[in-house]
Every structure is written in structure tokens, then in C-alpha cells.
Amino acid sequence: MGPGPVNADPRVLRAMSAQLVGQYDPSMTAYMNETMELYRGVFKTANEQTVLIDGTSRAGIEAALVSLISPGDRVLVPIFGRFGHLLREIAERAGAEVHVREIEWGTVFTPAQIEQAIRETKPALLAIVHGDTSTTVAQPLDELGDICARHGVLFYTDVTASLAGNTFEADAWGLDAVTAGLQKCLGGPSGSAPATFSPRAALVINARKSIEAGIREAGDAVSAHPIRSNYFDLSMIFDYWGPKRLNHHTEATTMLYGARECARLLVDEGIDTAVERHRLHGAAMLAGVQGLGLAVFGDLEHRMNNVVAVHIPEGVTGDAVRGELLNDFGIEIGTSFGPLHGKVWRIGTMGYNARKDTVLTTLAALEQVLRRAGAGVTGGGGVGAAYEVYQDAARAASVAETGPA
Amino acid sequence: MGPGPVNADPRVLRAMSAQLVGQYDPSMTAYMNETMELYRGVFKTANEQTVLIDGTSRAGIEAALVSLISPGDRVLVPIFGRFGHLLREIAERAGAEVHVREIEWGTVFTPAQIEQAIRETKPALLAIVHGDTSTTVAQPLDELGDICARHGVLFYTDVTASLAGNTFEADAWGLDAVTAGLQKCLGGPSGSAPATFSPRAALVINARKSIEAGIREAGDAVSAHPIRSNYFDLSMIFDYWGPKRLNHHTEATTMLYGARECARLLVDEGIDTAVERHRLHGAAMLAGVQGLGLAVFGDLEHRMNNVVAVHIPEGVTGDAVRGELLNDFGIEIGTSFGPLHGKVWRIGTMGYNARKDTVLTTLAALEQVLRRAGAGVTGGGGVGAAYEVYQDAARAASVAETGPA
CATH class of the missing domain: 3.90.1150.10 (Aspartate Aminotransferase, domain 1)
Incomplete structure (x- = not known):
């Protein structure tokens, strides 16, 4: 009964004891497609690019930030708890020029405060936590999408602590990037990070696409400014989950079974x-x-x-x-x-x-x-x-x- | 019967259906300590820093390289198959000045060739795959540790494809860093990367330690040149697995159960x-x-x-x-x-x-x-x-x- 991780749903644990199938077995790629569609429902989005990042919720955050941020980009991080500091930390390591605004723990920002900070800092990206377990409060996000759209700012949030336990609407709220984890309200174990990216975010990410040496073929993308991480390079991860089935990491099959079952439970319940x-x-x-x-x-x-x-x-x-x-x-x-x-x-x-x-x-x-x-x-x-x-x-x-x- | 991932051992799958325990529950931290000790046996090492990276085997590679390489470091990558290209790719994205030597697929390097390349390129790090499934051959490593020691070069290898199916001795062969995965000879699913680091490697890594904002306390380390990744920052991961129990990622409990059972099976069998x-x-x-x-x-x-x-x-x-x-x-x-x-x-x-x-x-x-x-x-x-x-x-x-x- 802590702030998470908590006990997993027994149905999720049972799903995780299923035997593995090969990486490109048609049943495996069908599971991948099904999982993408299930998480579109969980995030309330129509985003094609709805995938799992193979790692904990922190891996999802880093994949989003390192793929969206080019070194030198300005990023605005409003901080109202511990995980706001984490967003700042990860954005800084990704090479961003990070601007922060801090308020007292236990409170949230008003939309006007966020818009004022955007005017002052002119960021390429707004990165803000939705629910921060360190303070127990959830930042209202429903008015921030319009603000970001008006100022041409990409809008990212982490919903690890809040998703499935609190109202969340990726598309209706104008989110460009959202990352989560299984170990809170989704009833699963830590180790897989569901994430979704708007077409606008995917454009920014794919502009830096650089297919890795060793599997690159003639005509494949080679960017002069590739994403700084290979493991978290979302442009390659999209192609692994997409029809190209580009060989990237070897999908963590058991975690995929778990993530899929978490979403199936939610869809069953509504x-x-x-x-x-x-x-x-x-x-x-x-x-x-x-x-x-x-x-x-x-x-x-x-x-x-x-x-x-x-x-x-x-x-x-x-x-x-x-x-x-x-x-x-x-x-x-x-x-x-x-x-x-x-x-x-x-x-x-x-x-x-x-x-x-x-x-x-x-x-x-x-x-x-x-x-x-x-x-x-x-x-x-x-x-x-x-x-x-x-x-x-x-x-x-x-x-x-x-x-x- | 492919080159991996393959069917997991049923005992591993059963272990992965066990209920979760809290992140700092004494039974959880005991599992973590036990897993470290089990993998010391699997890697044949006395290294204190023997941990799991929460991600696929590729995550283990990136954690090792991004933590060992400071931007601008020279890295030598002898390539004899697809995964040598991957090491080069990840080292480049970590900011290294990468020098490669390539030989025909299906063959291996002689120790003299490696030493010659070290003389020519004076690298800080030698990064080489042990067994490369793309060509099916394993590079002999047993003479390379002495060569690296003579030239003051850190010695890293990835043993994802070979570990537990081929002779491997981390300490006797003079390795400074080794990463693996569960999905080949260890009989588990992809998604956890056992890894071990020599005291010499840990010194290099810990010299760049920078405890993240949000949990940093007075007197905690803040490096001017922190590791470029937060998720793969081994200096923090060592403190998470060590007696400090520094809060970092939330350990992927189910994958830990799986990794632990893979090692227990091996220890049972010998x-x-x-x-x-x-x-x-x-x-x-x-x-x-x-x-x-x-x-x-x-x-x-x-x-x-x-x-x-x-x-x-x-x-x-x-x-x-x-x-x-x-x-x-x-x-x-x-x-x-x-x-x-x-x-x-x-x-x-x-x-x-x-x-x-x-x-x-x-x-x-x-x-x-x-x-x-x-x-x-x-x-x-x-x-x-x-x-x-x-x-x-x-x-x-x-x-x-x-x-x-």
C-alpha cells in the first residue's frame, strides 16, 4: 500500500509465465500490433506511434527526452516535486538548455504561470510531470495543450504515477509525447514503459533518423545529428514496431506479455x-x-x-x-x-x-x-x-x- | 531453434509469475544481493560491481559504453560481424572517437592483430564482441587482457550470445567490463542485462558520479562531466545495488526474478x-x-x-x-x-x-x-x-x- 510499485494483478503475473515466441514470429508481431492498439485506448489517442520502451518508466522518460531534444534546445521544466527534478536532470544530460520554474511541494501551477514561463523562455519543449507521487498532487494539463500549440512548443508529460487511476486524455489535451510505467495504477511490474507520440513529435524525431551501421542498406537514412542514444533512438524503435520491422533491440517478450495484459484488464474493466x-x-x-x-x-x-x-x-x-x-x-x-x-x-x-x-x-x-x-x-x-x-x-x-x- | 531469443526454461517462467515485493522490502534487497553473487559465479569474477541493467542486452552494452566513455575518448572496435558494428554505433553516439578494424565475417582476430591496432590507435577502451551470432564465431579473448593491461587500455566485451554456452572467465581473462542478456544460453527472456565491472572500471565510472537533483544531499557528488545518460549512469546504478540503496530506477522485479532463476539453474547444473x-x-x-x-x-x-x-x-x-x-x-x-x-x-x-x-x-x-x-x-x-x-x-x-x- 505504498506509492508504488505495488502488488501486481495475478492475471498479469500469469500472463508473464507464458512461453516465449521468436522475435519475428507472426504471433509475436501480432502481439506487438495488438499492444499498440490497446495502449492507444489507455492513453486515449489515435497516435500511430504508440509503443513500449524496454526498461522502467525512467527509460520511457529518457527515450522521449533524448529523442525529442537536440543538444542546445531550450526546454522548460516546471517543477512541483521530485520527478520534475528528474525531468530536468535527464533533459540536461540530453544536452538541453533547461529552464525551470519551481513552486512549493504540494501545490500545482496555474495555466497562466506556465504560459508566462513559456513567453519568458521560448522553449522548444515543455516537459512536465502529470502526477508526482512525491507530493501526491496532479498538475492539471487540460489547458496546457492549447497554450503549447499557440507558442509552437512540443508538449511532453510523464503519467507513470497517474495513468489509469486519474482522468487522462492524450489527444484531447494536446499532448505530443507521453510516457508511463506499469507499476502504479496499471497493476503490473516495473520494467516496461508504454509511450505515445503525436505525428508532430514523430516528425521531429524522424528528422534525426540514422539507421545503424551493420543493418543499414543503400538509401537508408543517415543523419548528421543522430539521436545521442542508440537504445533510446525512437526513430529506430518506431521502425521496429512498424511494418518495416527494423532489427533493433530484441523485444522483452515477457514484459510485453505483462504490458499487454495490464491494458487488457483495463479495457475489460473500462x-x-x-x-x-x-x-x-x-x-x-x-x-x-x-x-x-x-x-x-x-x-x-x-x-x-x-x-x-x-x-x-x-x-x-x-x-x-x-x-x-x-x-x-x-x-x-x-x-x-x-x-x-x-x-x-x-x-x-x-x-x-x-x-x-x-x-x-x-x-x-x-x-x-x-x-x-x-x-x-x-x-x-x-x-x-x-x-x-x-x-x-x-x-x-x-x-x-x-x-x- | 534460431540464434536467439529461444524458448525459456519453464522454471524461469514460473519464477516470473511470483508476486512482487516493495522496492526496498528487505526480501527484495536480499534478492538483489543474492542475484549479484549468483552472477559473480556465472561471469567467474570477484567484482563487487556485478548488477542487472533493466533493459535488453543492448541496454547493457549502452550502459557500459556511455558510462566508460567520456566524449572525445578514443575507442578501438575490432569488427568481425554485425554486433561489432553495433558497438561502434553505440560508442560513436556516446561521443567517442572510434577506430575500427574489420575482418571478413566468419573469421576472428589474432592477438597480434589486436595489439598492433592498439599500438596504432592508443585507445582508452577496447570494445569487442565475444560471440557474434551473425557469423557464429567467437573471438578468443584469453590473451587480450594481458595486452590491454600492458597498454593501459580498458577491456570490454559483450557476451550476450556466448555466456553459459561457451567457456568464459571474466577475471582470468582480464576483463574490465562485461555485459550479457538472458535470451540465449541462459534460458530466459530478453529484458534484463547482467553486467560486471572491475574495480578499475568502477573507478573510471565513479570519477564521473553526479547524484541527480531531487535526491542529492549536501556533500553528494556533482561531476562537471556527468555521464551523458541518467538511466544508464552506472555510478548511480552501483549505488542503487549497493549498501547506499540510492533511489534510481524502480527495479524491474519480475525481470529480476527471471534473471535470478536463470543463474540458479546454471549454478544447479554447474x-x-x-x-x-x-x-x-x-x-x-x-x-x-x-x-x-x-x-x-x-x-x-x-x-x-x-x-x-x-x-x-x-x-x-x-x-x-x-x-x-x-x-x-x-x-x-x-x-x-x-x-x-x-x-x-x-x-x-x-x-x-x-x-x-x-x-x-x-x-x-x-x-x-x-x-x-x-x-x-x-x-x-x-x-x-x-x-x-x-x-x-x-x-x-x-x-x-x-x-x-
């Missing part, structure tokens, strides 16, 4: 239903920790559905409580980074763990552990408040079904 | 026994294709145990034969790259597929398919020749056990 499930169980967890008498960190209006940051009560040792929860109750909750380190715990309700039983069990265990640590807690207040959220939701659903009395 | 198994079944396959009347490509004295390249007979369409083997017999064999494209098939005997039943079945099916394609084949010649190899081996084992009559 993306919007999955988001609503995260909203419900996140709301129950939030009410529960507040019902125990704990204070919550950050701008609740912009909190992600799938994680809540709870102030560690005075006089309580954060890591001792986490240790007792893990060792005695088998429940993991998260520590925190940077300015929040030692001040808050982060409790997740995401993916396979966004369930009523996990929420109630966690609240019941937390109450016991806090009491033993000498903190003042309201007996039954956590589970009770969560039950109320569930009962309200059931009542609302019943009203919706039968009409008001 | 590394040397596994190499001998590949030698035996590779010899049976070689004798078998020759027994069918087919000609074999490349320097047989330096052929890898686990793959053989077979000339496509005159008048036979290579891809039609491969298609019939796959569609009608469920057996995949490989096509080929570059100068060999359309001229040879590549047939593998590696990992879980290095077995008597797979060898005999493949030879039996190949005979039928070739006959139907109108090629002249010796009826029973393939299976018969393979049986002889197995009988000779059984006789030799019996003699070794009971003594000569």
Missing part, C-alpha cells in the same frame, strides 16, 4: 470505470486517515486519486511505524523524499490494491500500530470513515439505478 | 557442465547438418557451441523453407544479416533448447522440408550423424567412469 474505482478507494483512504485524526499533506483539490501523504504525528518515529506495519501486518506504506523526508508517510490505493479490503485492512492495522507507538488515534475512526464513503457511494449508485424516492 | 552440454548438442547439430549434405559457414575452429550457420542449397528459397519449418513443424530457425543475408540459415542449440530431442527433431524436420523443396539430401544422414555424436559421447563417458577395457 478505463473510466478504473479511474472511478481509484477515486472511490482513494476517497475512502483519505477519509480513513483523517478519521483516525491524522493530518493530510498537500492541495487536496489536486490530489491524485491513488496516493495520500499523511503527516507523521509528533513523537512518533516514522520508520518504526512503517517497520511494524510491514513486519507484523505484512503491509507496506511509503516513506518520502526531499523536503518531505521524515515528515510524511505516503499511502497508495492503486492498481490491484485499489480495493475495499485493502483500504479497510490498512486503516485497521495503522490504528493499532499508531496506538502502540503512543499516538492519539480515534478508535474505529479510520475504518468507520472509510465505511461511510463506501455507503455513500452505494447509496448514490442505488439512487442512480432506481431514481430518487 | 557452469562448466552447462558449457559441456552446449558443446555436445552443438556438435551433434553440426554433424547432423553436415550429414544431410549441407555446407557450413565460417571458421569451425572458432565456432560458438550454440549456433551453426548453414549454406542455403542452390535452388532453394531460404525463407520458404524457414516458413514451412515454422508453420508445419513448429520449429523456428534463423535468417541472417548483412553479407550473409539470403545465403545462410542460422540454427541454434542454446539454453533450454540445447537438448537431444530438439536436435534430433530439428534434423528430422529439416530433412523432410529440404526434400520437399527439391534439395538433394541424404535420407537419415542428419539424424544418423547426430546419433553417432551422442553415442561417442556416451562411450567416452562410460570409459571415463569404468576405465578402458
